[in-house]
Amino acid sequence: MSTIQETVAPAAAARVTIRRSVSTIAQIVVLLLLLATPLFVKNFVIFQLTMWLVYAIAIMALNLLTGGSGQFSLGQSAFYALGAYTSAILMEHADVNYVLTLPASALVCFVAGVLFGLPALRLSGVYLALATFALATAMPQLLKLGVFESWTGGVQGLVVTKPDAPFHLPISQDMWLYYFTLLVTLLIYAASVNLLNSRTGRAMMAIRDNEIAASALGVNLPLYKTLAFGISAAFTGIAGALGAIVVQFVAPDGYTIQLAIAIFLGMVVGGVGWLPGSLAGSAFIVFVPNVAENISKGLSGAVFGALLIVVIFVVPHGARQVALYGEALAKKFLKNN
Amino acid sequence: MNFRSTVSGLSAALAAVVIASGSAQAQKQYDTGATDTGIKIGNIMPYSGPASAYGVIGKIEAAYFAMINEQGGINGRKIEFISYDDGYSPPKAVEQARKLVESDEVLLVFSPLGTPSNSAIQKYMNAKKVPQLFVATGATKFGEAKTFPWTMGWQPPYQSEGKIYAKYLLANKPDAKVAIMYQNDDFGKDLLKGFHDGLGEKGSIIVAEDSYEVAEPSIDSHIVKLKASGADTFVSITTPKFAAQAIKKVAELGWKPTYFQSNVGASVGSVMKPAGFENGQDVMSASYAKDGADPQWDNDEGMKKFYAFLAKYAPDANRTDASVVYGYGEAQTVAQVLKQAGDTLTRENIMKQAANLKDFVPDTLLPGVKINTSPTDFYPIEQLQMIRFKGEKWEPFGPIISGEVRD
Numbered sequence: 001m002s003t004i005q006e007t008v009a010p011a012a013a014a015r016v017t018i019r020r021s022v023s024t025i026a027q028i029v030v031l032l033l034l035l036a037t038p039l040f041v042k043n044f045v046i047f048q049l050t051m052w053l054v055y056a057i058a059i060m061a062l063n064l065l066t067g068g069s070g071q072f073s074l075g076q077s078a079f080y081a082l083g084a085y086t087s088a089i090l091m092e093h094a095d096v097n098y099v100l101t102l103p104a105s106a107l108v109c110f111v112a113g114v115l116f117g118l119p120a121l122r123l124s125g126v127y128l129a130l131a132t133f134a135l136a137t138a139m140p141q142l143l144k145l146g147v148f149e150s151w152t153g154g155v156q157g158l159v160v161t162k163p164d165a166p167f168h169l170p171i172s173q174d175m176w177l178y179y180f181t182l183l184v185t186l187l188i189y190a191a192s193v194n195l196l197n198s199r200t201g202r203a204m205m206a207i208r209d210n211e212i213a214a215s216a217l218g219v220n221l222p223l224y225k226t227l228a229f230g231i232s233a234a235f236t237g238i239a240g241a242l243g244a245i246v247v248q249f250v251a252p253d254g255y256t257i258q259l260a261i262a263i264f265l266g267m268v269v270g271g272v273g274w275l276p277g278s279l280a281g282s283a284f285i286v287f288v289p290n291v292a293e294n295i296s297k298g299l300s301g302a303v304f305g306a307l308l309i310v311v312i313f314v315v316p317h318g319a320r321q322v323a324l325y326g327e328a329l330a331k332k333f334l335k336n337n
Numbered sequence: 338m339n340f341r342s343t344v345s346g347l348s349a350a351l352a353a354v355v356i357a358s359g360s361a362q363a364q365k366q367y368d369t370g371a372t373d374t375g376i377k378i379g380n381i382m383p384y385s386g387p388a389s390a391y392g393v394i395g396k397i398e399a400a401y402f403a404m405i406n407e408q409g410g411i412n413g414r415k416i417e418f419i420s421y422d423d424g425y426s427p428p429k430a431v432e433q434a435r436k437l438v439e440s441d442e443v444l445l446v447f448s449p450l451g452t453p454s455n456s457a458i459q460k461y462m463n464a465k466k467v468p469q470l471f472v473a474t475g476a477t478k479f480g481e482a483k484t485f486p487w488t489m490g491w492q493p494p495y496q497s498e499g500k501i502y503a504k505y506l507l508a509n510k511p512d513a514k515v516a517i518m519y520q521n522d523d524f525g526k527d528l529l530k531g532f533h534d535g536l537g538e539k540g541s542i543i544v545a546e547d548s549y550e551v552a553e554p555s556i557d558s559h560i561v562k563l564k565a566s567g568a569d570t571f572v573s574i575t576t577p578k579f580a581a582q583a584i585k586k587v588a589e590l591g592w593k594p595t596y597f598q599s600n601v602g603a604s605v606g607s608v609m610k611p612a613g614f615e616n617g618q619d620v621m622s623a624s625y626a627k628d629g630a631d632p633q634w635d636n637d638e639g640m641k642k643f644y645a646f647l648a649k650y651a652p653d654a655n656r657t658d659a660s661v662v663y664g665y666g667e668a669q670t671v672a673q674v675l676k677q678a679g680d681t682l683t684r685e686n687i688m689k690q691a692a693n694l695k696d697f698v699p700d701t702l703l704p705g706v707k708i709n710t711s712p713t714d715f716y717p718i719e720q721l722q723m724i725r726f727k728g729e730k731w732e733p734f735g736p737i738i739s740g741e742v743r744d
Contacts, residue, residue: 044435051432141550144521155523156478157427157453159460247428249457254427258386293384293422300422301385 022330026323030279038178046174047246048286053181054243056282057188059266060275061235064192067273068201069228070208072125075116075132076236076263078139079109081255083237084244085143088158089151091245098163098245102184105241106234113233117226136260140252157251160244181242188235192275195231204228236263269311271320280319284311364680370444371682375415376675378402379437381449381458386424387551391450393654394473395420397664398448400650401672411675414682419443423454430454431461438467445470445687447671448491448664452476452523455488463487468687470674471667471717475601477527480715482692487684489691489715491667493600493625495524497740499531501623501721502572502597504738507539510595514544516568518559518583520575521548528574528599531740544568549579560586570595575602581612588616596620600721605630605730606657614729623721623738624731625706626666630657631730639700666699670708670717673697705737 038046062076083105090096090104116135123131142148144155152158165176195201203224206214215221244250262285270281292303315321370377382395402416410416419441421433430449437443438461445468449455452474462469463485471491472479475498479490506513517532519525525548533540545566549556556579563571564587571594573583580602587596596619602608603622606629627634634640643665647654654661675682677690694717697708708717720739724731 042439044432044439047435048432051428137552141521141552155452155521155526156476157456159456243428247431247457248460249427249431251427251453251456253425253453254457256387256426258424258426289422289424297384297420297422 022327022334026327027276030276034182038175043172043174046172046178050174050178050181050246051243052279052282052286053178053185054239054246055263055266055286056278057185057239057242058236058263059270059278059281060188060192061232061239062263062267063270063273063275063278064195064235065228065232066267067275068196068208069204069225071120071225071228072129073132073229073232074129074257074260074264075135075139076232077255077257077260078132078135079113079233079236080240080243080259080263081139081143081250081252082112082233083109083240084250084255085152085158085240086237087241088160088244088250091160092158093151099180101245102238102241105237109237109240110230110234114226114230116233117229118222120229121222121225133257133260136257140256143252143255153251155252157249157254160248160250162248163245177246181246184238184242188238189275192235196275200224200227265308269308269318271318271323274318274320274323276323277319280322366681366683366686368444368683368685369442371414373414375417376411376682377417377419377441377443378671379434379441379443379446380418380420381423381430381433381437381446381454382420383425383450383454384422386426388425388451391473391660392422393658393660394448394450394664394667397651397654397661398668400654401646401665401668404646404650405672411672412679416675423451425451425454427453427457430457434458434461438462438465443467444682445684447471448473448667450474455479459485459488466684468684468691470687470691471671473663473667474524475527476523477531482713482715487688489688489710489717491670491717492663493718493721493740494531494716495527495599496531496534497716497719498600498623498721499528499533499574500535500740501723501738503532503535504740505621505723505735506542506570506595506597507536510570511539511542513542513570513595514566514568515542515570515572516545516547516563516566516594517543517572518547518549518556518563518574520579521550524576524601525574532572532574535740551576556582557586560590560592564590564592568594570597572597573602574599577602577604577607580608584608584612584617584620588613598622600624601659603724603731604628604657604659606655607659609726609729617726618728620726622724622726622731624724624733625703625718625721626659626662626701627703628657628659628731629662633730639698639702642700662701666701669699669701670694670697703733703737 058080065071065073086105086108087101090101091098120128120131143152162173165171203219206219266281266285269284270277289304293300295303382392383389384392399418402418406415423430423433437446447470450473455472469488475492475495477494477496479488519529545563547559547563549559598620600622609617627640647656674691678686692710692712694708694710703722706720710717720737722733722737723735724733
């Protein structure tokens, strides 16, 4: 837990102004890049970028849980699957508009998250991680159950129809989905930042830093811990729903424990507790496997592992560390001028 | 008059030009991915992840095309085989399929592996009208010529295999009491459905059914349960690891049922040997390809070619691995399709030729099994022969049986 405390410790008040200006500029640049890039690349790259954003949302959700309230989860793939299936079933069986399936997925996952959060209250640290791990392993099998087969399609999965751009906009389906996903990502980012800055967020972070102290200060531990689980699950569910719409297919094999580990990995690489790092973490899990495959087809897994070790070794706090370094450089540069 | 003759003369000339250009086009016609010198073929394989054992299929296919290129290519064109890893994950398969079609601009996607991955890309491939040819899975749904005219299977659909066991049972042991164990996934359920369909009204001879998950370390308890049902016939719809466990456990329990083992778990090298040859005696299965571990094929013309190919182009491949035989046969079939397509290398013609294979026999298929397709028949291999394990090898017996899905 010490790493998290270190990395999330609030910045010294004196440096706040210059820091804010640098980070504002960085945010604007990133936003402009996100808006403009699809205009210049092929459809399949747009598709990759969309998946990148989808995983970024899932990582952000985990970041909220782990970085925010200090609870570990290796079970995010279960909520991701739940969101994906909720959306797919609503779209294919009930003809619900894809936009409306997102809040539905969020709601279903929120309830599931809270329900799972209740028994998880008794566990902490690695034990909690193990419990969520069990959830992730069980999920694909639950999706295969014969009872649900008429809805879930069982082992064969469900094919989802890809939505067209609305209002007859002259852009491709891929580009529309990208901007739609980007909008959702920004909304969730804004919501997460506000949440962490609110009373609830402060209560969560108090729990993360010291449970006993927090409860002595009157923080309702069970409430905020389960709430953190619920919110994280809801956001993950939205990511899952978007993923289903973008990929156009859901099947139990798409949501194995590997996905949960990938999301966890993304969070660590992005920097635990640092929300913008989710984008970097997501880029790592989406694009680095392709790079690894280019280096060696037979040993792509080993190459990926080696790259991961290098990253963890050089920048143990992930993208956050790189960003801080960049900021320091920028400040130096500004001072000298 | 004069004017009229000029017009008719002109139109005749015009017609001649049109016809000439038309025939010139018929001589050489290309879609994206094909040129005078090369053909780009895309492929998706699980080189990593839970199904990485199958990745060897992609390696053998690549080696096969290397051999073709060394021999001068197909109709003078070199094959460029682009194979990507999807880790057996459907979302990744979609990404790789789109990369192949939109970025690498391949003419066709050949032998993508796995039911989940193929299900995920099927709609996309058909919308883009790019052939998804000879998918490496036996799921019956990949041969629906009407709904998905750009998707075709290759190996016998699992349902055919199930039907063949049912047919055999009804003919030879109509009063059997059957216990079935199946893997709880697309493969297990598909084969099970074929078996049920094959029994038809006689479904009541099934006295017990049980499924297991791939994640289970051991399936012993399932076998004990099935034996307790009092069945005298056992159908084991299993993949290699579990197939071996089942054969061993059945022998240990002293249960001596009429034993059917699904083809995917009937490899001599990876199933019968680890299970113990003495335990596997008289186990039955159905097969369409020769087993690379079986010495009876050592002097077979086709297998000699296969072994020569392995020695030169894939020296480190394990010839007892059924996937190696599989990759070779599939690559040979697509090569035949490209040969037939001649200089008309359009995506439409690729599908047309794939649906026009007549009595084609790859080197590695059992004698008598032939590949036949038509515009309404998108199941290339539908014939199987019953095999029985004797000593240390499978012995084919009885006729070649057809298990058409549509009867």
